[in-house]
Amino acid sequence: MPLLDALFGSPLVDAVFSDESRLGRMLDFEAALARAEARCGVIPGAAAEVIAGKCKPELLDAAALAQSTKLSGNPAIPMVKQLTALVAKQDQYAARFVHWGATSQDVNDTGLVLQIREAWGIMESDLSAFCATLAVMAQQYRSTVILGRTLMQHAQPTTFGAKVAAWLDAMHRHRVRFRKIGNRVFVLQFGGAVGTLAALKEKGLDVSEVLAQELKLELPDIPWHTQRDRLVEVATTLGLCAGTLGKIARDISVHMQPEIAELFEPAGGGRGGSSSMPHKRNPVSAARILAAAIRVPGLVSTMLTAMVQEDERGLGNWHAEWETLPEIVRLTAGALHEMKEVMPRLEVDVNNMRSNLDQTHGLVFAEAVSMALAESMGKSGAHGVVEAASQRVRTTGKTLSEELQQDPSVKQVLSAEVLNQLFIPERYLGSAEAFVDRVIASSQQL
């Protein structure tokens, strides 16, 4: 495994996209094709058995394959040649029926669909575990007050549970998207040279149906050699997921800044050290996940660009997908896996959450006071009074409450007691906790 692949990928999904696994799924297609054609009476049953018996990646000569792939421009062509030779060694007659009626793209695409399905299973399991963790955390911190931030500035109190619930809300939608995409994407590719299955004469549809069954894939209405929207939807779905993971990682890294110090990635065991600075505790998981969130969008745009494929087989655009889509899967799966691993071990410093809030001199209750004053002064007048007092706070070092109590126009309408009540964070959480409950409830259903 190359040095950096290990850093950004996820072990299980990386394995799905190894060359051995790629060839394995292509050979699964060839084996299933032979069986399906035998079941439909297109090729002899005995031949199918011999062929299927040779469909094992370890029997192929990988180095020779790489060499021939360069010449033929396509890994399926030399793979079929090697397979044919293997079969021929055992049974010359059976060798005639290898890859019968199929074209390279049938093998490549169906193999890829099988790989994606495998990766999907792993990712759905990570998604499910991650959402479960988030649901527990949202509940645990449902009422834990934290300073909300907008445009990287202090805004108003919210709860840490509400922040987590917002993460969960998005991640749950990704679970739904993953689930729903299955039927559209896990479909057979089988069309022969130009999508007519002409070589199978009148048996094309029958073989297709059985082949789809063999591989447990959906049967599409028509082969989709140059209609790539299904595969590209895999890419866009992953792109959306990577974006949300990046958002969560960014939040963690903002709150892990030493001056804020509310959240911490787990440390220890060589994790997040620095080669020059012994005191460092780096957010290395956030770095990895953010890197994925930065890299995936450009790769998705490549997939979208490559959709413009000519006639019955694209020139260059199809080829542009080959490394790009697996890379998108690997990066997103890696980011998801990392996040799923880190989240349960995230250190949450609720004391710092509170003390950061306390150190704002009450400025973050500006809206609260403004709304209270608005009832008598009007929204615009109140906004002006509070804005002015807020600016004084910055220079005087007093609290907003103190500044306002000295303003006669405020005194007139709000008693000190009522005013002070407005500066209690727990009283200014609005529907935060209700939102948390709604999200947790929805996240139980898929």
Place this chain on the structure above:
Amino acid sequence: MPLLDALFGSPLVDAVFSDESRLGRMLDFEAALARAEARCGVIPGAAAEVIAGKCKPELLDAAALAQSTKLSGNPAIPMVKQLTALVAKQDQYAARFVHWGATSQDVNDTGLVLQIREAWGIMESDLSAFCATLAVMAQQYRSTVILGRTLMQHAQPTTFGAKVAAWLDAMHRHRVRFRKIGNRVFVLQFGGAVGTLAALKEKGLDVSEVLAQELKLELPDIPWHTQRDRLVEVATTLGLCAGTLGKIARDISVHMQPEIAELFEPAGGGRGGSSSMPHKRNPVSAARILAAAIRVPGLVSTMLTAMVQEDERGLGNWHAEWETLPEIVRLTAGALHEMKEVMPRLEVDVNNMRSNLDQTHGLVFAEAVSMALAESMGKSGAHGVVEAASQRVRTTGKTLSEELQQDPSVKQVLSAEVLNQLFIPERYLGSAEAFVDRVIASSQQL
């Protein structure tokens, strides 16, 4: 309308994204908010009526708005100020309740969602008309033989109906995607400063529910200020659609090359001329649609990149969406509209389709012959014989059938009569027509 906007957009959808319409939808939010808050007893009913009465874009000073937008960094802030001033002119007291409890992003986002919904309606109607046209064409040309092409080379016969059906198959999936996305995307944004609706105290959820009803939007479980996956899914869904439209345009342009001359965009009336070459008939619709297919992917990657939004309101990344998403909608809607207009008037030259096929010297039946020979020679042996004969065709100018008839190894296993049958395109269409039927049937259901 700027010069080039007209070229790439679609009139109806462009109107949805005009500044006037943008402000209109933002004001719809403010009006509905006032009404909802009145219904929930949060603000006086009389105030709500006055506010709603002023929520008309034509009452605003657009030039002043643009100026203040630059200062405040946000069109909602000066819009609310102007609206408040308008209300105050009529009723000072009512002015206190404008935008009560909401934040700028609530207005911006919900306004955008309303614009997208409007555009969606227009695009769904274009999609529906376009799919209907394709279904008619797929049926009409169901058995019309055309040369299939792979990697921009001759491959094998298929039918023009099958090509159209493959287009329809993808476009129909886009219809399904458009339909399904609705529930996830057409949702209210309403959270106040940090997504807690704190300013509405315990009434936040009630107002939200009524507000959603007023605007006929779904009520989300939690505000989604920095969870942008819904909006970005709009972008990716459109990106997929633009990709397919580009694929169809590329096919048209390939087949409109004078040497192929099988398909033609409609001409006449100043369409597709050249400033220097009087004989030109340019595929201007294809140019426009391909331009959209090239432009949209980069814009989608921007939307994905911008998902990494900090805490409760993103800095810069949120702002990066503002012109990008409307541009994606406009370009895709423009390409779709153009395609829908052109397709029914596409000139289809079935004679050229046939004669192009005839001029291949039978080479495109190489697979057919190869499969026939394979039954006795084996697939690999047959492939070799036919490949060699194919190469001779290129130099001798004879047909593949003639070359094969001179090969003793072929003569041995296939009579001239049987061999000639293999070169009849209608006999080598496999399941093409069955695929057409399946696609048309599915396209009737949504």
Place this chain on the structure above:
Amino acid sequence: MPLLDALFGSPLVDAVFSDESRLGRMLDFEAALARAEARCGVIPGAAAEVIAGKCKPELLDAAALAQSTKLSGNPAIPMVKQLTALVAKQDQYAARFVHWGATSQDVNDTGLVLQIREAWGIMESDLSAFCATLAVMAQQYRSTVILGRTLMQHAQPTTFGAKVAAWLDAMHRHRVRFRKIGNRVFVLQFGGAVGTLAALKEKGLDVSEVLAQELKLELPDIPWHTQRDRLVEVATTLGLCAGTLGKIARDISVHMQPEIAELFEPAGGGRGGSSSMPHKRNPVSAARILAAAIRVPGLVSTMLTAMVQEDERGLGNWHAEWETLPEIVRLTAGALHEMKEVMPRLEVDVNNMRSNLDQTHGLVFAEAVSMALAESMGKSGAHGVVEAASQRVRTTGKTLSEELQQDPSVKQVLSAEVLNQLFIPERYLGSAEAFVDRVIASSQQL
């Protein structure tokens, strides 16, 4: 000016890309072409004068142009038609010679090059002013201690001047790039229908030369209708510049977080307020500039993708450039202008810079101590001792100096006095000031 265009653009450069200016530069080409052809004896001098006299954008019917652009797929074609009609009204004979020997793309491309040159002048002036500001600041804060941050964690002291110098270093390279690109990019496009200037017979090169002189453009070796690398290099050069501007904006926004509070965008006059939170002071300039840095990369990728243009005029890919390149110029020019305006008014809080450093309990001198101990303990041993002490600091609340003084292995090799010296930031700035001087010196030369 549309609402959001004003927000993200720069007034001067936006004007360069208005439709009127676009038509103006296209008409400049037509006027210069007529004059050049007259000077070369290709068309009558009198005709050239009449034509040149009509080459004014205000004489054209803009609405009719937009309409015909949609039909012809190209703004040059209807523009030439309107111009011809205008000339004909005054002089039927002269009208014969409008646009003589040119093709649409000649006008479009050369017009665009002229627009870019104009924008370049404005941007170079902004770049120059911005670099001058940075040089002053780098000098002013040359020795002002600030906490350096890596991976969003505390690292070691540096100076604010060194931070500014690093910004300047990159911005100065952009100045150099802007300067150097001129010769390669400000070239004439003139080739006629397929780049041969066939319509001018043997006079093609002569006319080209004079035309280039008229427009003060370089004469290329050969027309470059489908060799777009020059224009795309404009895009990539701007992309690099937008990236650096984004980096500076990100730095400002990080240091403007209330807990850090070292840098502040200017406030007041309606700048950076919030519709709901009266206390807010938002980094609105950073938001705008970051938005540009997020948007430009996707647009650059579109330009790169669109380079694959067929034969002598691209289909769709050429068209994909039309709105994209101006958008890249506008966004980058807008971000640059904003940055240039903000930087001289940036509030720099040197006290907070110092106090943030003081509050790290000496942890940021971990490397310093580690290096000092390494002389006797070895780098690896010292790293371990300091790492352990750093972790104790986090729990005990003591300073790193205190913790180390209690470690016998440290006492053995470093006296308390020597140890304390290691915790003086001014003594741990290494070559920071020397680097500042080098950058300032280089920035004086272009």
Place this chain on the structure above:
Amino acid sequence: MPLLDALFGSPLVDAVFSDESRLGRMLDFEAALARAEARCGVIPGAAAEVIAGKCKPELLDAAALAQSTKLSGNPAIPMVKQLTALVAKQDQYAARFVHWGATSQDVNDTGLVLQIREAWGIMESDLSAFCATLAVMAQQYRSTVILGRTLMQHAQPTTFGAKVAAWLDAMHRHRVRFRKIGNRVFVLQFGGAVGTLAALKEKGLDVSEVLAQELKLELPDIPWHTQRDRLVEVATTLGLCAGTLGKIARDISVHMQPEIAELFEPAGGGRGGSSSMPHKRNPVSAARILAAAIRVPGLVSTMLTAMVQEDERGLGNWHAEWETLPEIVRLTAGALHEMKEVMPRLEVDVNNMRSNLDQTHGLVFAEAVSMALAESMGKSGAHGVVEAASQRVRTTGKTLSEELQQDPSVKQVLSAEVLNQLFIPERYLGSAEAFVDRVIASSQQL
């Protein structure tokens, strides 16, 4: 070498980006650092010798490195640890001075710069060979008539030499860009933890200077840990080059369509076959090169996006570069190498070039005739007459010359003899040959 890497890369450049080579260049940095520090009296000369002696990639444990890279988030940290252990085995004291004063990013970045310089050498050599081939071809086909095509339609005659010269013109600019970029890009990265070289006290600049000499790199004015414009300019320069290569590949693939048949990629030896169609001769090199041209733009946008790196070391954005930039180099180098190999073996069918021109019924001389008639009729009148005649040609099957000779308004002003002269392609090449000469001449200078 993974299956698909071999397909898209180039053997020599792929080797430069192998893990072994990556580690090798990082170790070159460590060795040179030790030597430089010894020369400056910072560390003992004997220690430097021991360290330099261990800086060999084959001494490291690659598997352990990959494992630790995942933990530390950075390959430099475990590499330094392993190196230190190796040195310590031989000389405990020397081990203290490994990586003295440097930070991980110094090693990573400088190592990367060394790899790029190596790749640059290989690519410049390929560029040079490719340009030489193009110059020969431009000369050889300087006057070979070919049909020019615009918007994928017939336009006018040009020469194949002019087409090749236009390719050469762009490729030569890329050579110039490659050459010029060197000074800006091949610079040392050396700044220590936050870019101050504090650990080296007053010796920072001295060591930097000697270190740069040791590695034959330029010394920058200031470390550039988060100023990535230099590296991103490598990406954009390659992006421009990949775009031109894609354009050439697209041209080849258009002209290799069987109906046009003017250019052919070399065949034979397993090249470009099909698994199902024995007659196929696929443009596999074009496919590979086009794939690179489609993939590189998205990767370049990632590099641009990643420029927004925080403070003194970026979080995630720096990491996003690690696999992306090498991938851009590999893909572009692979496409360039493929193109350089294919071009000298490209089959050029000059007979088909001529016969395709002859089969246009003279329509491509429409502009020629139009210009000739314009002298008496005016440009607009002539355009109309020729446009109408061109449309008749399409239905009557006659030539444009014949159609025009039957038009009385034409007869009046042009004799049949003069008219026929207008339809001789060699007489309508304008400055094509002169342009070829100019380009060839310029291409000799670098």
